[in-house]
Amino acid sequence: MNIPRSNFPRVVIIGGGFAGISLAKKLANRDVQVVLLDRHNYHTFQPLLYQVSTGGLEPDSIAYPIRKILKDFPNFFFRLAMVQRVDTSTKTLDTDIGPIGYDILVLATGSQTNYFGNxxxxxxxxxxxxxxxxxxxxxxxxxxxxxxxxxxxxxxxxxxxxxxxxxxxxxxxxxxxxxxxxxxxxxxxxxxxxxxxxxxxxxxxxxxxxxxxxxxxxxxxxxxxxxxxxxxxxxxxxxxxxxxxxxxxxxxxxxxxxxxxxxxGVKGAVIKGLDANEFVTRGNRLKVNKFNQVEGFDDVFAIGDVASMNSELYPFGHPMMAQPAIQQGESLGKNLLLLLEGKPMKPFIYKNKGSMATIGxxxxxxxxxxxxxxxxxxxxxxxxxxxxxxxxxxxxxxxxxxxxxxxxxxxxxxxxxxxxxxxxxxxxxxxx
Amino acid sequence: MNIPRSNFPRVVIIGGGFAGISLAKKLANRDVQVVLLDRHNYHTFQPLLYQVSTGGLEPDSIAYPIRKILKDFPNFFFRLAMVQRVDTSTKTLDTDIGPIGYDILVLATGSQTNYFGNxxxxxxxxxxxxxxxxxxxxxxxxxxxxxxxxxxxxxxxxxxxxxxxxxxxxxxxxxxxxxxxxxxxxxxxxxxxxxxxxxxxxxxxxxxxxxxxxxxxxxxxxxxxxxxxxxxxxxxxxxxxxxxxxxxxxxxxxxxxxxxxxxxGVKGAVIKGLDANEFVTRGNRLKVNKFNQVEGFDDVFAIGDVASMNSELYPFGHPMMAQPAIQQGESLGKNLLLLLEGKPMKPFIYKNKGSMATIGxxxxxxxxxxxxxxxxxxxxxxxxxxxxxxxxxxxxxxxxxxxxxxxxxxxxxxxxxxxxxxxxxxxxxxxx
CATH class of the missing domain: 3.50.50.100 (FAD/NAD(P)-binding domain)
Structure with missing residues (x-):
């Protein structure tokens, strides 16, 4: 894998979408080694994809190289990789570029199209x-x-x-x-x-x-x-x-x-090794507690579309869109730093900033x-x-x-x- | 083929590169029916391709939809087609969208990479x-x-x-x-x-x-x-x-x-039916006379990279680049109108505007x-x-x-x- 371990704990983030990137930014220049994995070398601004499909925008203007987002932070490593499986007992990911060990794992894998089995x-x-x-x-x-x-x-x-x-x-x-x-x-x-x-x-x-x-x-x-x-x-x-x-x-x-x-419809993009019934809930999302911890783990977290955090206002998890993902990424960033300092984490509270759609x-x-x-x-x-x-x-x-x-x-x-x-x-x- | 014949003669142009487009523009709103064929639905600004390869420009900014160039001219028809063969005896093109008849044929097919048989x-x-x-x-x-x-x-x-x-x-x-x-x-x-x-x-x-x-x-x-x-x-x-x-x-x-x-190196992209030795010269280009007429034909023309017009200054044809293509397209546009009026055509004279290259x-x-x-x-x-x-x-x-x-x-x-x-x-x- 070729990423030398540093003296700091290693946080592996899977996915460079809204959740993964907002988390990564919070960890910049802190006492952690961050490894970000994505199957693309760019972040996609998904809300504007329909304008690419209809000829209004070039694809390149709604994509952004992930390496460029992270280039000023020496504690960051990006790898273009497809994650095949996670083994939580050995704290290792199997990927198409070889095994990758983690101290803390964050799934920010987003969602995929749901065909409901058809x-x-x-x-x-x-x-x-x-x-x-x-x-x-x-x-x-x-x-x-x-x-x-x-x-x-x-x-x-x-x-x-x-x-x-x-x-x-x-x-x-x-x-x-x-x-x-x-x-x-x-x-x-x-x-x-x-x-x-x-x-x-x-x-x-x-x-x-x-x-x-x-x-x-x-x-x-x-x-x-x-x-x-x-x-x-x-x-x-x-x-x-x-x-x-x-x-x-x-x-x-x-x-x-x-x-x-x-x-x-979409469903959570869960990874093998965490796809058992005990972890997964409605919409194929991972059950997480108020700190985005996947139920049953101290060291595995999920944020964004793939995470389902139940609350009174959102009994089936937050809506699968950009805002909850960004806010959970930021919240988890702060919480991981607290966790590593041995301090208690703070529960995530979603601030609904509203929603919008354009018709023409x-x-x-x-x-x-x-x-x-x-x-x-x-x-x-x-x-x-x-x-x-x-x-x-x-x-x-x-x-x-x-x-x-x-x-x-x-x-x-x-x-x-x-x-x-x-x-x-x-x-x-x-x-x- | 679904293009109704009009009362005007039909000029079929193969290729929407510099030569084909500059010719098409000259024929706008004139008494000809123009059918332009290309295997892409866009014109490519080839001189900037290297900036696409190296991440400096989006592909979409050096491509331009051909239909948009022609949309204001009711005498124009564009078809996305790959030409397989020309039969000059029946004045017909075989294409992947069916046969297309012509009165006047213009090859503006450009050039392709020359691997010299390797x-x-x-x-x-x-x-x-x-x-x-x-x-x-x-x-x-x-x-x-x-x-x-x-x-x-x-x-x-x-x-x-x-x-x-x-x-x-x-x-x-x-x-x-x-x-x-x-x-x-x-x-x-x-x-x-x-x-x-x-x-x-x-x-x-x-x-x-x-x-x-x-x-x-x-x-x-x-x-x-x-x-x-x-x-x-x-x-x-x-x-x-x-x-x-x-x-x-x-x-x-x-x-x-x-x-x-x-x-x-590049070589002319000659089409089957015009690829016999009698038509083709050095660089796999079609021999044309001073009016861009393919040797041996009254009704078949070639312009741009695929055409080789010998002159004292250019004994092996003009350089295979944008300027000769644009100028030949314009010249042929004028000549076709003269031809259709029964007037004598004017010989093409290349005006060398210079050349340039950027290194960084x-x-x-x-x-x-x-x-x-x-x-x-x-x-x-x-x-x-x-x-x-x-x-x-x-x-x-x-x-x-x-x-x-x-x-x-x-x-x-x-x-x-x-x-x-x-x-x-x-x-x-x-x-x-």
Whole structure:
């Protein structure tokens, strides 16, 4: 493994997402050796992935090299590695780059797409949890239009121009809105010889409310915005199967589409060795106590999406989104330092800063704890907050320029098929 | 094929590079139907590919959607297609999207990497002619350092940190310079636990002069700049073989490297049906007359890299670079309109606007016809010219921001392994 042990205890963090990075920063220049492992060499700003899929942003502006975040801290080691298993008895991780020992282990492995055991859907649908996945979706959307232009089979043409999104959480809603905007502003110009009015955007939700973690006010406004943009919102419909062409549901409704985007759920990305029933709870998340300690261990912690900390307000754990992850990372950072000093740790208290979603140009919904707003102002708030949380001056500047350009010109220029998706499909259907 | 014939003659252009796009623009809103075919849906600004490979620029800022260039012209049709064959007797192209008929055919197919028949080198080396290739190289460079960190085999570590570039034309020189800059400014910070001084950059040139199409003054200055940056320049050395590890040459010299970048030559990308000896000349280019007509045809033209037009000054055709391609595209645009009006065409005259190459920060060489300069001023000229020729306001703004950021911060942030190259290598060794 080639990382020399120092005189300090070694904290191994698995995952460079919001939770892992916020923890790592808290441990900078402290008396610990920190080893951060991730299967990518970059941190992904997941809330903007849907803009990559729809050509509004370059992938490189929402990714940030992890080594660069950590480069000023001599107590940090990053390794590009896939963790296969943890052995808590020997305090060792098995990885594709060899075994790695730890004194304290922190799982910040996040979540992965939950297909609820349906392998047809898993094989045939598109997900949007990583940058490569988002780029695959970008390629597929554009390849579909190129193919629609060529086919004389009307049914197939309609299926190529039908985009069905399952799950009306923030990801599904934001993607549906972005697709509706390219339908309106860009595709008719790019494909003057296609009748873009035939393009259908379906947003399917099993429950009776879209954005169900947000206020009724926000949900209603978002639904109105989506309808205005021409998105078909289907509530109380659960998708049961998809063979690559026909979407079956629990109702009479079916969809014929070449593109099903699965945003219907995520589950904790638990690692072998900690995947026994005694550790795992609802949503495949690890049960943790108020200090983010995995139940039954002193030296194993979990933060972010993969951790389920029950509290009165959140009986099934905190929402699986950026804010709890960031706050748990910061809290655990302080607690690990207390622990190593032999002092008592402090329980984590989640400070709900609110939530938001954008549907399109001048159309967003924002729920702050004491203030809710929908529309143009919400949209500016959304942009400001996302720019603020993006890591790196260069990324912020490039995203800002892109947004100003897209706003002023009603355009999205990154509509490039850089790696064709269909060609690779047979070889390379990875979640990577 | 689904493109209805209009009352106007149909000009089919194969290739959306500098030549094809400059021709297409000249035919905008004229009495012709223009069908442009390309295997990518974007135009690539090839002169900046080396900055993508070395993390200085996002791929999306040097690519531009072809449909966007053409969207305001109702007489244009773009199709994403790979041309397999041309049948000049029936005036038909065979493509992967079906047959396409033409009245006038223009080959603007550019050039491809020339391995001079050496299949070992073709299989084991990296090329840098397309965006996917440049991204593969970016991934490989970074993956090499991640692996170098892990290995305890000193010989392998050195081979991972050895980068050997064959061919000291502008591509080879610019890439060598960019690698030397990341060696100096970025890698020691990203990999504090590696001894980056072990990294070797070799630039191998079969002839006795680097940048051999430029002035002696420029060549000498460029060589001095490269040496100052720590690049090993090997002249009078011809690479003969590479098995993925050992580079053999015509001299005693060998290199052990995991990364051989082949920038030693290009050849015209001729299409089947026009690849007979009677049409093709030196460099696998199509013989054309002064009007870019392929010899033996009235209705088949070739422009840019794939065309070889002999003249007193250029007995073996014009240099295979952007300027002749752009100028031939413009000239042919005017000539086709004359031809269709039954007027005589005008012979093409190449106006040499000079050439330039950048080696690094404040280090470039510029040969104008009447003025040569090297150093800081040349570097600013180089940047200005490249920004000016880049298509699209957004691309210019984003590239400009990146350059300012890179300059001020001595940084290059796009060092992301978004699609690991090694993993895919077995499945996907395409030139695409």
């Amino acid at each position: 392998s047809n859907i898993e094989t045939n649908s598109m997900a949007m949890k990583t940058i490569p996945q988002s780029l695959n979706l970008r390629s597929l959307i554009l390849e579909n239009f190129e193919e629609a232009l060529l086919t004389t089979d009307l049914k197939r043409r309609n299926a190529l121009m039908n985009f069905t999104i399952v799950g009306a959480g923030p990801t599904g809603v934001e993607l549906a809105g972005a697709l509706a905007e390219i339908k309106k502003g860009i595709l008719p110009k790019d494909y003057p010889d296609l009748d873009i009015r035939q393009m259908q955007i379906n947003l399917v939700q099993s429950g009776g409310k879209i954005l169900d973690a947000m206020s009724d006010q926000a949900a209603k406004a978002a639904e109105k915005f989506l309808e205005k943009l021409g998105v078909n919102v289907w509530k109380h419909v659960r998708v049961t199967d998809y063979d690559g062409y026909t979407v079956k549901t629990t109702t009479d409704l079916t969809f014929e589409t070449c593109t099903l985007i699965w945003a219907a 140009r001048n159309k967003a919904v924002v729920d702050f704890p004491n203030y809710k707003t929908q529309g143009v102002f919400a949209w500016f708030v959304w942009m400001f907050v996302h720019l603020f949380f993006l890591i790196g001056f260069r990324n912020r500047a490039v995203v800002f320029i892109n947004w100003v350009y897209n706003y002023v010109r009603f355009d999205r220029e990154a509509r490039l098929i850089i790696r064709p998706y269909k060609k690779q499909r047979e070889h390379l259907h990875t979640s990577d | 299949s070992n080198i073709e299989t084991n080396s990296m090329a840098m002619k397309t965006i996917p290739q440049s991204l593969n190289l970016r991934s490989l460079i970074l993956e090499n350092f991640e692996e170098a960190l892990l290995t305890t085999d000193l010989k392998r570590r050195n081979a991972l940190m050895n980068f050997t570039i064959v061919g000291a034309g502008p591509t080879g020189v610019e890439l060598a310079g960019a690698l030397a800059e990341i060696k100096k400014g970025i890698l020691p910070k990203d990999y504090p636990d590696l001894d980056i001084r072990q990294m070797q950059i070799n630039l191998v040139q079969s002839g006795g002069k680097i940048l051999d199409a430029m002035s002696d003054q420029a060549a000498k200055a460029a060589e001095k700049f490269l040496e100052k940056l720590g690049v090993n320049v090997w002249k009078h050395v011809r690479v003969t073989d590479y098995d993925g590890y050992t580079v053999k040459t015509t001299t005693d010299l060998t290199f052990e490297t995991c990364t051989l970048i082949w920038a030693a 920060r404040n280090k470039a060489v510029v040969d104008f016809p009447n003025y040569k300069t090297q150093g800081v001023f040349a570097w600013f000229v180089w940047m200005f010219v490249h920004l000016f020729f880049l298509i699209g306001f957004r691309n210019r703004a984003v590239v400009f921001i990146n350059w300012v950021y890179n300059y001020v911060r001595f940084d290059r942030e796009a060092r992301l392994i978004i699609r690991p190259y090694k993993k895919q290598r077995e499945h996907l060794h395409t030139s695409d």
